[in-house]
Amino acid sequence: MAINSRLLETNLIPIKIFNMQHTFESAQPLTFYADYYIRENMIKYPSNGRILELKHSGSINDGSISAIGSNTIYALQEVKKRFRLQDRMNYIYSKIDTDTFMSESIKKYFGMRVTMNDPWETTVVFIISQFNNVKRIRLITKKLMEHFGTPIYDEHNMIIGHNFPTIESIAKASETDIMSCGPGFRGKYLKSAAQTCMENLDLYSLNGKNYYKIKDALMSVHGIGEKVADCIALMGYGKTEAFPIDRWVKRVMERIYFKKEQKIDKIADFANSRWGKYAGYAQQYIFWNGRSIGVI
């Protein structure tokens, strides 16, 4: 309590082992709709009806996040949840640092966190992500927000951004309007997923369920398969045992651990037994490092 009130007064949230740039850039939901200012080491994004501006200062090992000009109490809980402040990074690193490739990946992207995001927002961005590239996922997501998200105003009544589109707004949108945002063949998945989430599946009732229940429920949605379901389980529900296998992860795993082509199921089993509850963290480092080095 004493600590909390001090934090509120100073508007500083301590965070150890955190690299904002790697966390932002590594193709997680924030990559697709936030803006990052490298010079200020500041991230800016809409959250729950307001624009949040968060600045990271200090060092990667021992720094702090401050919320600029916004509701401090709200920012405190948002940061705590979004960047998973409950994670003991040294402990997690000790669990996933199993070999030279993992050591190299952790060293290179030290402080990259797995983020915790809204389930619906996570669902949308990862439906868009399929057979797509990071730049275009971002382009499409931003267009959807401008088109379907309600505007956010500053104190002078100027529009300073848009909220993420609600489930309802996508469910009742016309196909033409959705397609004008450039999703291509994923447009039909977006709309039907939104309709399913209105009628048959309450995404928010899945909070607190176990990994398998969440994954099964997600995969019942047309347009969500294994990989996207795992991404949502990991980044939308915080299930760190989820191990999404996309083409990059598959290539790295085959190259580094199997030395030959391998089925997805075998790779998933291997990851589960090797990294267990923190396979999702391992995956994020494998994915991002593998992608950066072009899988050797």
Next chain:
DNA sequence: ACCCAGGCGGGCG
């Protein structure tokens, strides 16, 4: 011009 991108559903054997 050609290739690729954080996959998926559908159809076939």
Next chain:
DNA sequence: CGCCCGCATGGG
């Protein structure tokens, strides 16, 4: 089951 194919779109 497992396998293979098409899929919209934009950037390198």
